[in-house]
Amino acid sequence: MKIIYSGIVLLYLGQYAHADITLEYKDQQGSSSAPSIKYQVKQHLLKMTEPDSRRINIFNAHKQEFVSLDEETGKTSILNKQLLKQRTDELNQQRLQKITEVEQALQDKLKDLSEDQQAVRESLINQLRYPEYYGEHTRLQIKPLNKHKQIKQLKCRVYQLYKENSLIRQFCITDSESLNMNPQEYETFRSFYAFNYQTLSQLMLASGNSHFTLVDYEQQNMPGIIIETIHYQNSTISQHLILDSFISSTLDNSIFSIEPKP
Numbered sequence: 593m594k595i596i597y598s599g600i601v602l603l604y605l606g607q608y609a610h611a612d613i614t615l616e617y618k619d620q621q622g623s624s625s626a627p628s629i630k631y632q633v634k635q636h637l638l639k640m641t642e643p644d645s646r647r648i649n650i651f652n653a654h655k656q657e658f659v660s661l662d663e664e665t666g667k668t669s670i671l672n673k674q675l676l677k678q679r680t681d682e683l684n685q686q687r688l689q690k691i692t693e694v695e696q697a698l699q700d701k702l703k704d705l706s707e708d709q710q711a712v713r714e715s716l717i718n719q720l721r722y723p724e725y726y727g728e729h730t731r732l733q734i735k736p737l738n739k740h741k742q743i744k745q746l747k748c749r750v751y752q753l754y755k756e757n758s759l760i761r762q763f764c765i766t767d768s769e770s771l772n773m774n775p776q777e778y779e780t781f782r783s784f785y786a787f788n789y790q791t792l793s794q795l796m797l798a799s800g801n802s803h804f805t806l807v808d809y810e811q812q813n814m815p816g817i818i819i820e821t822i823h824y825q826n827s828t829i830s831q832h833l834i835l836d837s838f839i840s841s842t843l844d845n846s847i848f849s850i851e852p853k854p
Contacts, residue, residue: 612843613777615817620832628833633777637848638784650850653783658791661850668850676791683798690800691720720800727802729793731755734812743819744835746770751814753807759827760805764820771817772840781817785809 612634619628632639636653648661657672695717718726737750741764748764768778789808796804807814819835 611840613771613773614837614839614841614843615771615835616837617833618836620834621829631781632843632847633773633780634843634845634848635776636780638780639848648850650848651780651784651787653780656783656787658787659850671791676794680794680798683795687720687798687800691717723797723800723802727797728755729797729802729804729806732805732807734807734814736814741820744838746819746835748819749816751812753805755805759824761807761824762820762822763807763814763818765814765816766819767816771838773817778817782809785818 612632614633615631617629617631628642628644630641630643632641638651638653640649640651641647646663648663650659650661651657652659655672657670659671660669662668715726733754735752735754737752739750740747741750742748743764743766746766747770748766751763751765752759753761753763768775768781773781786809789806793804793806793808796802809815821831821833822829823831823833
């Protein structure tokens with residue numbers, strides 16, 4: 593019985609004994625045959641590199657920390673929840689101070705404004721003072737389509753991002769099993785998506801800039817891994833990022849360590 597039981601356990605564990613994973617994406621609009629972005633994932637660590645960039649980026653899902661190394665200068669930059677809060681607090685304070693100065697400067701001119709002009713002014717002030725509620729990003733809308741595509745023999749579901757009536761982005765998302773990802777690798781990718789949205793959106797909103805097209809995939813109920821992103825500008829494709837390859841193989845621990853130059 594012990595032999596049979598041990599065999600069952602080994603068979604069960606074998607279902608989850610996946611190697612690490614590497615995903616390479618290529619810009620169909622670009623002229624280079626080299627990948628545009630490469631993601632390498634090992635357990636809770638994700639490395640992102642871009643051939644045209646001199647930076648190496650490491651995301652640690654456990655620490656919720658993003659470290660970027662400039663290979664040319666050897667300098668590193670770090671972003672985590674604590675540092676994000678410090679920076680957004682600074683930006684919020686600067687933004688609110690600027691709004692106060694603008695309101696004071698306009699105070700004497702308010703009596704000369706028409707009701708329509710005052711309404712426009714109030715709308716602009718609200719966008720600056722409460723960008724999370726009145727910003728341009730609140731006009732974005734995700735529309736899941738009843739449509740699937742085949743990319744690298746992977747079935748993916750299509751979602752479109754609109755700003756009012758203008759299509760600005762299209763995504764195709766596949767499930768993690770199709771990419772041979774284990775649950776931890778999938779969680780690392782999803783954690784990276786969430787971290788990227790939270791940090792960039794909070795920094796931009798704190799500075800008073802709500803003209804972004806970032807997507808909160810969790811809030812929008814868009815599970816899976818993105819394998820195609822099409823950017824539109826004035827109904828024309830400006831960028832077409834598509835999965836070029838995915839490989840399951842063991843990655844060396846050393847590629848996930850960043851050592852700045854002395």
